[in-house]
Amino acid sequence: MEPYQLTATQALAKFKDGSLTVEEYARSLLERIEKRDDAVKAWEYINPEYVIQQAKMLDHLPRERWGPLHGVAVAVKDIIYTRHMPTQHNSPIYAGDKPNVDAAVVSTLRTARALLLGKTTTTEFASTATGPKTRNPHDVTRTPGGSSSGSAAAVADFQAPIALGSQTGGSTIRPGSFNGIFAFKPTWNAVSREGVKIYSVNLDTVGFFARCVQDLQLLADVFALEDDDTPAQQDDFSIEGSKFALAKTTVWPQAGPGTIAALEAGAKLLRDRGAEVEEIELPAEFDRVPEWHGIILDADARTTFLPEYRFAKEKLTSLLVDHVENKSQTSRAAQLEAFDGVAALRPRFDAIAGKYAAVLTPSVVDEAPVGTEFTGDPAFNKMWTALHVPVVNIPGFKGENGMPIGLSLVAPRYHDRHLLAVSKAVGEIFQAEGGWRT
Amino acid sequence: MEPYQLTATQALAKFKDGSLTVEEYARSLLERIEKRDDAVKAWEYINPEYVIQQAKMLDHLPRERWGPLHGVAVAVKDIIYTRHMPTQHNSPIYAGDKPNVDAAVVSTLRTARALLLGKTTTTEFASTATGPKTRNPHDVTRTPGGSSSGSAAAVADFQAPIALGSQTGGSTIRPGSFNGIFAFKPTWNAVSREGVKIYSVNLDTVGFFARCVQDLQLLADVFALEDDDTPAQQDDFSIEGSKFALAKTTVWPQAGPGTIAALEAGAKLLRDRGAEVEEIELPAEFDRVPEWHGIILDADARTTFLPEYRFAKEKLTSLLVDHVENKSQTSRAAQLEAFDGVAALRPRFDAIAGKYAAVLTPSVVDEAPVGTEFTGDPAFNKMWTALHVPVVNIPGFKGENGMPIGLSLVAPRYHDRHLLAVSKAVGEIFQAEGGWRT
Numbered sequence: 016m017e018p019y020q021l022t023a024t025q026a027l028a029k030f031k032d033g034s035l036t037v038e039e040y041a042r043s044l045l046e047r048i049e050k051r052d053d054a055v056k057a058w059e060y061i062n063p064e065y066v067i068q069q070a071k072m073l074d075h076l077p078r079e080r081w082g083p084l085h086g087v088a089v090a091v092k093d094i095i096y097t098r099h100m101p102t103q104h105n106s107p108i109y110a111g112d113k114p115n116v117d118a119a120v121v122s123t124l125r126t127a128r129a130l131l132l133g134k135t136t137t138t139e140f141a142s143t144a145t146g147p148k149t150r151n152p153h154d155v156t157r158t159p160g161g162s163s164s165g166s167a168a169a170v171a172d173f174q175a176p177i178a179l180g181s182q183t184g185g186s187t188i189r190p191g192s193f194n195g196i197f198a199f200k201p202t203w204n205a206v207s208r209e210g211v212k213i214y215s216v217n218l219d220t221v222g223f224f225a226r227c228v229q230d231l232q233l234l235a236d237v238f239a240l241e242d243d244d245t246p247a248q249q250d251d252f253s254i255e256g257s258k259f260a261l262a263k264t265t266v267w268p269q270a271g272p273g274t275i276a277a278l279e280a281g282a283k284l285l286r287d288r289g290a291e292v293e294e295i296e297l298p299a300e301f302d303r304v305p306e307w308h309g310i311i312l313d314a315d316a317r318t319t320f321l322p323e324y325r326f327a328k329e330k331l332t333s334l335l336v337d338h339v340e341n342k343s344q345t346s347r348a349a350q351l352e353a354f355d356g357v358a359a360l361r362p363r364f365d366a367i368a369g370k371y372a373a374v375l376t377p378s379v380v381d382e383a384p385v386g387t388e389f390t391g392d393p394a395f396n397k398m399w400t401a402l403h404v405p406v407v408n409i410p411g412f413k414g415e416n417g418m419p420i421g422l423s424l425v426a427p428r429y430h431d432r433h434l435l436a437v438s439k440a441v442g443e444i445f446q447a448e449g450g451w452r453t
Numbered sequence: 454m455e456p457y458q459l460t461a462t463q464a465l466a467k468f469k470d471g472s473l474t475v476e477e478y479a480r481s482l483l484e485r486i487e488k489r490d491d492a493v494k495a496w497e498y499i500n501p502e503y504v505i506q507q508a509k510m511l512d513h514l515p516r517e518r519w520g521p522l523h524g525v526a527v528a529v530k531d532i533i534y535t536r537h538m539p540t541q542h543n544s545p546i547y548a549g550d551k552p553n554v555d556a557a558v559v560s561t562l563r564t565a566r567a568l569l570l571g572k573t574t575t576t577e578f579a580s581t582a583t584g585p586k587t588r589n590p591h592d593v594t595r596t597p598g599g600s601s602s603g604s605a606a607a608v609a610d611f612q613a614p615i616a617l618g619s620q621t622g623g624s625t626i627r628p629g630s631f632n633g634i635f636a637f638k639p640t641w642n643a644v645s646r647e648g649v650k651i652y653s654v655n656l657d658t659v660g661f662f663a664r665c666v667q668d669l670q671l672l673a674d675v676f677a678l679e680d681d682d683t684p685a686q687q688d689d690f691s692i693e694g695s696k697f698a699l700a701k702t703t704v705w706p707q708a709g710p711g712t713i714a715a716l717e718a719g720a721k722l723l724r725d726r727g728a729e730v731e732e733i734e735l736p737a738e739f740d741r742v743p744e745w746h747g748i749i750l751d752a753d754a755r756t757t758f759l760p761e762y763r764f765a766k767e768k769l770t771s772l773l774v775d776h777v778e779n780k781s782q783t784s785r786a787a788q789l790e791a792f793d794g795v796a797a798l799r800p801r802f803d804a805i806a807g808k809y810a811a812v813l814t815p816s817v818v819d820e821a822p823v824g825t826e827f828t829g830d831p832a833f834n835k836m837w838t839a840l841h842v843p844v845v846n847i848p849g850f851k852g853e854n855g856m857p858i859g860l861s862l863v864a865p866r867y868h869d870r871h872l873l874a875v876s877k878a879v880g881e882i883f884q885a886e887g888g889w890r891t
Contacts, residue, residue, distance in 0.1 A: 326564045
């Protein structure tokens with residue numbers, strides 16, 4: 016196995032037993048990137064010299080100064096501020112901009128001694144569904160999804176073991192599904208979003224990509240994600256005898272054949288292993304959440320993009336101009352109704368989901384669409400983003416064109432560690448028998 | 454009148470009629486600052502050369518490129534990121550740090566052609582009640598309050614007409630009261646807080662200081678604060694025949710003699726002018742809001758300060774170390790109860806407050822305490838910060854030691870413009886007859 020193929024957990028083990036240096040690992044990844052970049056185009060910025068410089072520094076560190084992510088390469092979505100590398104938000108307003116500051120997540124990764132590889136592509140301000148240049152590594156005529164396009168594609172294509180993304184609608188879970196990898200949106204505000212360009216304060220969440228759940232657990236340690244349950248209680252999960260909910264939700268009519276088949280297959284695989292899978296229908300009030308999600312997004316963006324609008328409106332995508340100008344003519348009363356309406360449903364959903372090991376639900380409408388213009392529909396993600404709950408995309412299925420399709424597992428707020436433990440068990444089954452292996 | 458004494462509105466008029474240049478104005482302010490800085494110590498960073506350079510640039514701009522704040526000097530709290538000036542958060546971790554990025558508010562001010570004067574003092578990360586070096590300009594043996602210590606003191610002492618602060622507990626309204634000036638905490642998330650160091654995502658709000666309500670209205674224009682009511686409806690406010698609520702709230706037993714007298718005097722002045730003032734008691738559930746405010750703060754800070762804790766725990770104030778380590782042992786369940794509990798009360802308070810022109814309530818426990826170690830108690834501010842509602846401190850009264858005491862006016866969320874119109878009328882009365890004139 017080449018170093019670039021290693022998961023974060025595997026690479027760490029090799030650094031620890033001395034069978035691999037960070038520099039060797041970094042050079043292997045840089046070679047992989049060089050070879051594949053023309054096809055996949057996952058990067059907005061990468062500077063091999065800066066990568067090697069970090070690797071050499073890490074190799075020279077005495078063991079007692081190693082961190083929990085010693086040498087692990089991380090790709091960073093280009094709406095996340097990084098010292099020493101530009102942050103451009105795929106916006107002409109910020110072309111070449113180098114804010115000399117690390118986002119909270121980047122600072123935490125640096126202190127954990129991660130190796131920062133470079134900046135990955137995003138749709139403009141992670142706000143639109145108009146794709147950047149990036150292509151799906153499994154079929155370069157298709158989109159990798161968005162808005163965390165480059166982060167998901169890089170991880171799927173073995174150009175990085177781990178990547179940072181973000182989710183305001185479906186920007187982490189959707190590309191996770193389209194690229195056939197694990198994607199994790201933690202509980203809202205469980206990870207600091209300081210230094211991640213804001214789209215919606217009420218919805219933005221840092222997201223993570225990896226090729227195995229163990230790597231997500233490693234990140235959960237680094238970012239101090241903690242449930243009320245003790246670690247022992249969280250890890251003590253067996254599919255046999257457990258009970259899952261299956262929620263199609265109000266947007267189910269939008270599901271394509273690939274997702275319909277995947278949800279059926281996923282439920283069957285769980286039942287075959289001795290789990291109970293109970294289809295649930297959320298109370299009627301939940302039907303309004305997707306609409307409320309849109310209202311909150313509009314209203315928050317009206318505030319967020321005022322500076323760019325005032326500075327250079329002509330360089331701002333029309334969607335955001337419309338938000339700032341409140342083209343939808345959303346009243347403050349309607350905005351507050353949406354804000355308060357979703358807030359009231361959050362504890363209700365927690366109570367419902369808390370009765371199950373997790374809620375199984377679609378990640379996407381279907382396989383990644385053809386073309387890179389449109390990054391796909393976040394219809395199946397809005398509900399969970401608005402409810403602030405943790406979600407993991409579990410890859411494991413294939414669509415009619417052989418492209419990956421994942422399913423989402425959802426848990427109550429601040430049950431992130433529990434959800435990862437469940438995801439690990441479910442991921443093993445889906446990958447073993449669902450037809451897609453990451 | 455010297456240029457440094459001008460309000461923003463007055464300075465703008467002089468720039469427009471050509472009777473004052475921005476450079477003359479800037480030099481007058483710099484002289485005032487030089488003369489008074491030893492006594493007040495409001496500044497963390499100020500570079501006269503950079504100020505004059507901006508002033509000259511503004512004086513050379515053709516009229517058609519002037520902005521709505523052309524040449525108006527603004528002081529910026531040092532937890533707010535600014536290009537060309539350091540941002541240090543009163544933290545040894547960030548000593549000398551120069552992140553090359555403007556916070557959203559600073560960017561909006563620059564585009565409006567404001568003159569950025571410098572960075573004002575703050576308590577560490579705007580999180581503690583331990584004062585910086587700054588003294589109250591009305592009595593240098595006393596605190597100016599905090600955490601926006603320097604911003605409030607600079608405006609009160611005619612070292613800047615306008616300043617940016619922030620509020621997570623009482624960091625804008627309390628120093629507003631202690632310094633005898635107007636202070637405005639808008640509806641949460643009505644002004645972008647991007648680039649303001651996060652303490653609590655759920656509570657942090659950008660705050661504004663000025664010596665008159667007109668200047669706050671100018672800022673409300675620049676920051677596009679918009680109610681559902683039309684501007685005409687908002688401005689059409691007359692005290693005579695209006696109805697105010699008076700809310701002492703659950704923390705009333707903490708009120709000192711100065712605040713007790715001010716609240717009584719304020720209510721009497723309104724009644725004398727023909728307003729009805731009805732004392733209200735909020736439903737019992739609201740009694741829990743101050744406690745919930747504390748829980749939300751703890752829980753949010755646990756996430757926010759993880760990067761600094763991991764990087765240099767020994768350089769972090771013990772309060773924040775305790776938050777990150779969850780020393781209070783707050784469970785996730787308790788955290789969510791607080792989060793959801795306050796969320797459920799927000800629309801209820803809006804409905805109550807919506808029946809009145811505004812809610813009159815204390816701003817502070819009493820006058821500014823002696824000493825600069827302790828910046829005072831935010832007891833009377835937590836409720837409104839947690840409820841996300843707009844608040845204006847109206848100066849106008851004096852305490853037993855002749856120091857200023859203000860009262861708060863509070864309105865439902867997104868009634869910011871309405872509240873400013875009411876504050877203008879009320880401010881005129883309080884200043885004319887309350888005993889304190891800004």
